[in-house]
Amino acid sequence: MFHTSIRLKLGAALTVPIVAAAIMVVGAPQIALGASRPVPAVLSFTATKNSVPDTGGNVVFKAKLKYASSCEITVSPSLTGFPKSFSCSSNLVTRSVTLRANNSAAPITYTFGMVVKNSAGSAAAANVIVTEGASPALPVPVVLSFMATKTSVPNQGAKVILKAALKYASSCEITVSPSLKGFPSSSSCSSDLVKRSVSLRANNSGDPITYTFGLIVTNSAGSTAATNVVVTEGAAPPPISFTPPPPGTSTTAVFAAEGVFVADDPLVVTVTNNSATTQVIASAAIGTVGDSGDFTLIRDNCASITAHANCSLAIQFQPTGAGTRTGAVNVVDASWGTAGTTLQLKLRGTGVWATATVSNRYIHNNVLTFPANQVLLTESPVQSVTLTNVGSVPLYISPAPNGIGLIGGETTDFIAALDTCANQLVPAAPLIVSVGQSCTFQVNFEPTATGTRTSNVAVVDNTLDTQTELGLEGVGFEKAA
Numbered sequence: 001m002f003h004t005s006i007r008l009k010l011g012a013a014l015t016v017p018i019v020a021a022a023i024m025v026v027g028a029p030q031i032a033l034g035a036s037r038p039v040p041a042v043l044s045f046t047a048t049k050n051s052v053p054d055t056g057g058n059v060v061f062k063a064k065l066k067y068a069s070s071c072e073i074t075v076s077p078s079l080t081g082f083p084k085s086f087s088c089s090s091n092l093v094t095r096s097v098t099l100r101a102n103n104s105a106a107p108i109t110y111t112f113g114m115v116v117k118n119s120a121g122s123a124a125a126a127n128v129i130v131t132e133g134a135s136p137a138l139p140v141p142v143v144l145s146f147m148a149t150k151t152s153v154p155n156q157g158a159k160v161i162l163k164a165a166l167k168y169a170s171s172c173e174i175t176v177s178p179s180l181k182g183f184p185s186s187s188s189c190s191s192d193l194v195k196r197s198v199s200l201r202a203n204n205s206g207d208p209i210t211y212t213f214g215l216i217v218t219n220s221a222g223s224t225a226a227t228n229v230v231v232t233e234g235a236a237p238p239p240i241s242f243t244p245p246p247p248g249t250s251t252t253a254v255f256a257a258e259g260v261f262v263a264d265d266p267l268v269v270t271v272t273n274n275s276a277t278t279q280v281i282a283s284a285a286i287g288t289v290g291d292s293g294d295f296t297l298i299r300d301n302c303a304s305i306t307a308h309a310n311c312s313l314a315i316q317f318q319p320t321g322a323g324t325r326t327g328a329v330n331v332v333d334a335s336w337g338t339a340g341t342t343l344q345l346k347l348r349g350t351g352v353w354a355t356a357t358v359s360n361r362y363i364h365n366n367v368l369t370f371p372a373n374q375v376l377l378t379e380s381p382v383q384s385v386t387l388t389n390v391g392s393v394p395l396y397i398s399p400a401p402n403g404i405g406l407i408g409g410e411t412t413d414f415i416a417a418l419d420t421c422a423n424q425l426v427p428a429a430p431l432i433v434s435v436g437q438s439c440t441f442q443v444n445f446e447p448t449a450t451g452t453r454t455s456n457v458a459v460v461d462n463t464l465d466t467q468t469e470l471g472l473e474g475v476g477f478e479k480a481a
Contacts, residue, residue, distance in 0.1 A: 037120040040068040045114045045125035049099075051133070056101040059130055061112065063093040068116035068123075076111045088116060102132045141169040141217040146226035148213060150200075150233075160231055162213060164194040169217035177212045189217060203233045239275035240305065240333055242345045253329075255317040255349030259393030260462040262354075262432060263318040266298055269345065270312055271331065273305040280304055282334040284313055287344065290326035294319050295347050297329060319351025353464045355391030356433075360384070367471035368457075370445045375479045379415070380445040385470060387421055387459060388438040395433035396462040397421050403430075404441055407469075409455035414472050415444040416457045447476025 043064035051057035061073060071088035073095060084095065102108050110132070114125035144165035151159045162174060172189035174196060185196060203209050211233070215226035244253035244267065258264045273279045281302045286295050299314035319325045327347040360383060362369050374380045389395035397403050400422050406414055421439035423431045433439055447453050453474050458467045 037118060038067050039121040040116045040118045040123050041066040042068075042114060042116055042123055042125040045128055047112060047128040047130050049130050049132075056099045057130075057132055058096060058098050059110075059112075060094065060096045061114075061128070063088075063114060063116075063125065065091050065093060065116055067118050067120070069118040070116070072115045072117075074113045074115070077108070079110070099130075099132050102134060105134050105137065107134045108132045138219055138221045139168045140222040141219050141224050142167040143215060143217055143224055143226040146215050146229055148229045148231050150231050158200040158231075158233055160198050160200060160211075160213075162194075162196045162198070162215075162229070164189075164215055164217075164226065166192050166194060166217055168219055168221070170219040172215060172217045175214040175216070177214075178209070180211070200231075200233050209233045238333070238341075238343050239273060239277075239279050239335065240281075240331065240343060241272050241274055242343075243270040243272060244345070252346040252348055253315065255347070257350040257352050257393065258317055258319055259354045259391075259396055260319050260322055260351045260466075261396040261430070262394045262462065263296075263316050264349075266314040266316045268312050268314050269329075270310050271302050271305065272310040273308060276307045277335070278304055278306050280334045281311075282332040284329060284331045286315075286347075287328040287330045289328050290347075291320070292327050294321075294325045294349070294351070295327040295329070302331070315347065317347075317349040319349060322351045322353050325349050325351050352393045353391070354389060354393050354395040354462045356395055356459075356461065356463050356468050357388050357390050358468065358470050359386045359388065363470070366469075367473055368443060370472075370474035373475045373477045374445050374447050376447050376450065376476050378446065380474065382442045382444055384419065384440045384442055385457075386438050386440050387433070387468065389433045389435055391463075392435060394435065397431040397433065397439070398460040399423060399428055399430050403460050405458050405460070406472075407456050407458050409472075410448070410453045411455050413445065413447050413449075413453040413474070413476070414455050414457070415446060417442045418459075421459065443470075443472060445472070445474035447474060450476050450478050 043066060045061070045063045047059050047061050049057045049059045065088060068088050070085065071093060072083050072085040074083040079097065079099070081097070099110065108131070110130045112128045112130060116123050144167060146164045149161045166189060169189045171186065172194060173184050173186045175184040180198060182198070200211065209232070211231045213229045213231065217224050242250055248254045253267055253269055255264060255267055281304070284297060284300045284302055286292055286297050294317060296316045296318065297313060298316050302311035302313065305311055313329060315329060325348070329345050329347060331343045333341055333343060360368055362371055362383065368383060368385065370380050370383065372380070397418070400418050403422065404416050404418050406416055419440045419442045421431055421441045423429045431439065441459060443457055453476055455472045456469050457472055458469045460467050
């Protein structure tokens with residue numbers, strides 16, 4: 001009993017201390033937990049960068065931590081939004097930043113640092129280096145193509161579209177000569193395709209106008225000039241135009257082949273007023289170019305030509321030589337422009353030598369031999385010689401007295417006359433013998449001395465060497481007393 005009661009007493013007495021002991025046992029871990037926290041640790045700090053050409057890069061940071069409650073990421077050189085502070089109680093941290101495009105010729109190195117903290121202290125991660133590469137050197141600009149297309153509107157000018165294909169250009173300038181309103185035209189041409197348009201004024205002159213367009217492209221590396229583009233605005237259509245008969249054209253009248261010295265039938269050229277107003281023709285005349293003496297303006301009824309009406313010019317071709325002969329007729333239109341203008345119609349024809357033969361029963365080897373001996377100082381019977389045009393053009397025979405003559409030898413022993421090879425109606429005019437036709441000239445022999453007498457008769461015409469020659473031969477004798 002004693003032991004029991006003692007135990008009971010002891011148990012009663014130890015009630016509080018036991019409880020207290022129990023509190024102490026329970027409280028022991030609390031004391032341990034209340035001890036100082038570990039300083040935070042950075043187990044790893046890395047960065048990956050995804051670069052986009054010419055636009056910078058995106059950097060993603062990842063870190064493994066222990067015991068951290070706050071984080072701060074720093075950078076040098078500075079970037080917008082840094083230093084960056086945030087809560088980082090998680091053991092895994094991810095953050096990102098976008099780097100600006102590096103437009104310099106040298107790379108940029110960014111040094112990122114990380115500091116983590118808690119109530120026990122702080123720790124710094126090893127720095128992370130991120131490099132943004134240098135921008136590639138900008139090439140000098142290139143002009144791949146530069147061209148123009150033109151749409152003309154009669155009497156109103158033209159619209160020109162200029163197109164260019166470029167590379168690396170930042171600005172461009174289009175120039176033009178002769179000057180046009182709005183040029184030189186400077187503009188941005190950072191696009192690889194450039195298109196500009198310009199309107200040309202109406203060309204009211206008689207000559208075309210040539211415009212030369214240039215293109216200069218520039219960037220920070222330099223400049224390049226394109227090959228010039230040439231655009232021609234044609235001369236204004238003339239208010240009057242020419243229409244010669246075929247095979248002539250609006251610019252050239254063509255005459256049929258004609259015998260040298262022979263005047264052909266006039267060629268009639270129609271002159272048309274293409275405008276809606278009356279055109280005043282100040283003059284029309286053969287110009288001084290080419291073989292001007294071979295052409296004659298024999299009729300001109302052009303003075304005042306009403307709207308869309310016409311008049312005519314008659315031009316005659318009389319070649320003074322063989323081969324192609326050229327000339328021009330100039331018409332001055334006083335109504336076109338303030339000073340008027342000269343419109344020219346070219347003239348072209350061909351001169352051809354005629355071909356002729358002589359015939360008489362006493363002609364052999366182109367020599368006419370008088371058949372009988374002739375008494376001195378007496379005239380022989382007349383020998384009639386036929387002259388025939390055997391060529392392709394008319395035969396022209398000069399008028400008397402110069403149309404026939406004696407040359408060489410004993411010229412005083414012979415007498416020559418044109419007979420029907422002279423113009424019977426107008427003696428002072430030449431005779432024209434058509435192709436295939438004939439005429440006659442006469443020769444007499446009247447010797448002044450005995451023996452064989454010779455000479456030559458020449459008919460002045462349009463055959464080669466400009467005369468037809470025939471040898472003459474006779475024998476003179478002295479009559480016995």
